[in-house]
Amino acid sequence: MKNTQKTYFFLGITILVVGIYAWIVTIKPSPFQLRKPEKTDELSERNIMKIRVDSLTKIIGLAYENDVTISQPDSKNYHVKLRNQGNNLSNFYNDNPRLLEANDDRFSIKHEKNTIEANFKIESSGQIKYAFVPTDVVYKLSELAYNK
Incomplete structure (x- = not known):
């Protein structure tokens, strides 16, 4: 037992x-592992801003002068076409490749060789028109316009 x-x-x-x-x-x-951030199709609200269309036109004109063509094909879109004539085109989108890949319905930017085509959605508030533009673009355009 x-x-x-x-x-x-x-x-x-x-x-x-x-x-x-x-x-x-x-x-x-x-062990500690780096987690890849979730990729969303749209930019967050802090990474995109509404800017008055006339202000955006003025800033782009100051920054790129004769290298840029701006048009509004309809009341909902703002179209910018930039051709390289000695300027570094990636400055337009602040060298941020994420803006080229974004599937955001408020804007699109395409960079091909020596041309950039960008479309920005327009929203009207009374008589004033606003364009949705990524903050990287506004920041770099403002810097280029100021330093001219």
Whole structure:
């Protein structure tokens, strides 16, 4: 009888130790891993702004002078076509490739060789028209216009 009790005691201790070890291994934190940010199709509200169309036209004109063609094909779109004549075109979108890949319905920017075509959605508030423009574009255009 005494031998049986020792066997059960030893078997119980063994099961308890294996259970605790398995529990510690399963809850052990994994090493730090970089998590890729979730890619969304649209820019957040802090990365896009509404700017008056006439102000945007003035800033683009100051920054690029004769290299740019601006048109409003309809009341909902603002179209900018920029051709390279010595200027670095990637300055237009502040060298941010994410803006070229964005599937945002408020704007689109396409950069092909020595031409940039950009479309910005227009929203009217009374008599004033506003264009949705990424902050990177407004920032760089303002900097280029100021430094001319």
